[in-house]
Amino acid sequence: MAVDVVQNFLNYVLCHDVCPEYATNIREAKAVCDQAIDQISRIYGIWSDAPGDFGVAGQTLYCYDYEDASATNYYDGAVVTMDPRRAKIVFMAYVASMDEESFTAFNKARISNTVEVVDTVEQSFEILELQEPSEDLIRLYRGVKDPATGVPGTIDPCGVAVLKPITIQDGWDVSPSPRLSPGTETPDNIVLNCSVMRHLLVGMKVRLVVCTLNTGIKFIKEFKEVYPSYYVFLPQELMLTYKEPVSNERPAPSADDLDAEEAQQNKMEKE
Numbered sequence: 001m002a003v004d005v006v007q008n009f010l011n012y013v014l015c016h017d018v019c020p021e022y023a024t025n026i027r028e029a030k031a032v033c034d035q036a037i038d039q040i041s042r043i044y045g046i047w048s049d050a051p052g053d054f055g056v057a058g059q060t061l062y063c064y065d066y067e068d069a070s071a072t073n074y075y076d077g078a079v080v081t082m083d084p085r086r087a088k089i090v091f092m093a094y095v096a097s098m099d100e101e102s103f104t105a106f107n108k109a110r111i112s113n114t115v116e117v118v119d120t121v122e123q124s125f126e127i128l129e130l131q132e133p134s135e136d137l138i139r140l141y142r143g144v145k146d147p148a149t150g151v152p153g154t155i156d157p158c159g160v161a162v163l164k165p166i167t168i169q170d171g172w173d174v175s176p177s178p179r180l181s182p183g184t185e186t187p188d189n190i191v192l193n194c195s196v197m198r199h200l201l202v203g204m205k206v207r208l209v210v211c212t213l214n215t216g217i218k219f220i221k222e223f224k225e226v227y228p229s230y231y232v233f234l235p236q237e238l239m240l241t242y243k244e245p246v247s248n249e250r251p252a253p254s255a256d257d258l259d260a261e262e263a264q265q266n267k268m269e270k271e
Helices: 002-015 020-049 053-062 084-095 100-111 135-142 235-239 260-270
Strands: 073-075 078-080 117-131 158-166 188-193 205-213 218-227
Touching: 002 020, 020 218, 053 084, 053 188, 053 205, 053 218, 084 100, 117 218, 158 205, 188 205
Parallel strands: 188 218
Antiparallel strands: 073 078, 117 158, 117 205, 158 188, 205 218
C-alpha cells in the first residue's frame, strides 16, 4: 500500500507533465518502487527465518555453557534454543561439506576440544555474492538424520554469503564500529542457511552480529538491521522533528540574576 501511494503520485506527475525536466528522475524513482514491492517482502521473510539453524547451532555449541540448565540464546527479544545433540549434527553437516584441508583442521580441533569463539563483532555489510550449495551438497544434507527422530532430510543446507564491511548512514553520529578485517575492505565469507539466503539479494545491506571461530568459520549470531539494495540516507530526514524557534521574552539566568527564570515563572502564574 505504501509503495502504491508513491507510485500513483509519480504516475500523476508524469501524466500531467508537471515537471518534464525531471522526467528521467521520476522514472528512476518508479523503478525503485518496483524494487520495493519485492525487497520489502524479502526483508519480512528474513526476520521470520533469521538467524537460521546454523547460527543457532553455533551459539548453542560455542557461545553458551549448556551444562548450565538456565543457559539460553536470545534473538530479537525472543528465546532461541536448540538441543545440543541436534546442534552438533547441524554444525557438522556443514563442516563435512568443506574442503579436505579445512575439514581436517576443524575435526582435529573438535577432537581436542579446542574449538572456540575468538571474536564477536557487530558490523554492517553489503552483500556482494550469494553462493548456494551444489546439488551434490544438497543431497548430502538430505541424507543426514535428525538425532531425535532418526528422520533424514530435516537439516537445512548451508551456503556462503560474501559480504563487504561498510558503514550504513542513518543520521546518528556514532563512532566507527570495529570491522571483521581491521583496516581493510576485504570481503568476508560467512556461513548462512539457504532458508535465509533465499530472501537476500546482492546489494542489500545488513547489520549483523558475527562470531568467528579459531578454525576460521564465521556464523551469524543475530540480524540487527536489514536494508534494501536501494537504501540511501536522505539528510532531510534529520528535519522530521524540527520546530521553528519561537521568540521568548523571558530573561535567561545570568551571573547577575540567577533566579531570573524562576521569578518570571512566578510572575506568569500570578497573572
